[in-house]
Amino acid sequence: MNRSTTSRKAFDRAIVLVDYDNICHIISDLLGADHNPDELAVQMIVELRNYAKEAMRMNVVQTSVFDVISSEEPRAHRVAAAWIANGITPHLHMLPSGKNDASVDLASEATKAAFSNDHIEAIIVLTGDRWYSPLIRNLRISGKTILVASLDAPESPQHVPSDIHDAFFDARVLFEKAGLARMNGVAVSVESDSYPVEELTTSLRPETTAPVTEPIGRHALEIIERYFGQYEEVYLTPLLRRLTEMANSSEEPKTMINYLEECGAVWLEKRRGFPHNFTVLLVNGDHPDVIDIKAEFADQDDHFYDDFEGESQQNFVGQEQLM
Structure with missing residues (x-):
């Protein structure tokens, strides 16, 4: 799929x-x-x-x-x-x-x-x-x-x-x-009709990778792929909320992200916004574990995926997004 x-x-x-x-x-x-x-x-x-x-x-x-x-x-x-x-x-x-x-x-x-x-x-x-x-x-x-x-x-x-x-x-x-x-x-002058989203920093895409061997890292990648896999950039705030909802009580969302950064599976970048700048997460599509998880989800049956998502969305109601 x-x-x-x-x-x-x-x-x-x-x-x-x-x-x-x-x-x-x-x-x-x-x-x-x-x-x-x-x-x-x-x-x-x-x-x-x-x-x-x-x-x-x-x-x-x-x-x-x-x-x-x-x-x-x-x-x-x-x-x-x-x-x-x-x-x-x-x-x-x-x-x-x-x-x-x-x-x-x-x-x-x-x-x-x-x-x-x-x-x-x-x-x-x-x-x-x-x-x-x-x-x-x-x-x-x-x-x-x-x-x-x-x-x-x-x-x-x-x-x-x-x-x-x-x-x-x-x-x-x-x-x-x-x-x-x-x-x-x-x-007050207006310079543009669109909201500024240019990068604040140069790309921090990892040059080296390491296997994601810790269960918390694998779990985090699965959550990212399941709920945010359609995006090239993932807003960090809603991602952390989702990880809090879906992770085990012993799994700290920021620790999960930090571990994935250390493995080179994801990286973070700053974006300009108003009234505050914000952070986005990008997934390294060349990382072997990312490729593996994406393949698993691509092979999942539509019925299984939709049932899982419907239940999870109901559990997530009552949360949230600036920045």
């Missing part, structure tokens, strides 16, 4: 929740009254979904905005049309009954997705200057990936509790990427 043609889930399923009222308020503060915050906010949502797919291997299956808006406002119907056109579901308070109504609704929706939806593996919150620190800590109990993209992200890990500081990234990068920002009166 040619595994590259076998259907499988390649991306984690994610939802995007937008504190729309708050982000529009911050955009207005940044750009002034001459700019349309709705236009910028919607474009940022689009850029965030693109980033989730291209850099984090996430498939955004739902995008929701939470806003306080009056049906009598001239912008109400216009912005609703923009949301619908971009596949965005609105959750609205049509009258401003409370300043934080939108954030309360967002937190409720995030909590429901984290603890009641087994098909969602990541939750991404887009906000202006609200950090949602207590919410992040609570949601992480679910084991899912929780990310907060904020236009006023913490500048230092010391500004937020140490157990959640890695959940944040600076949403101004999305702002810049869309070519929409004039921060403090200074124009």
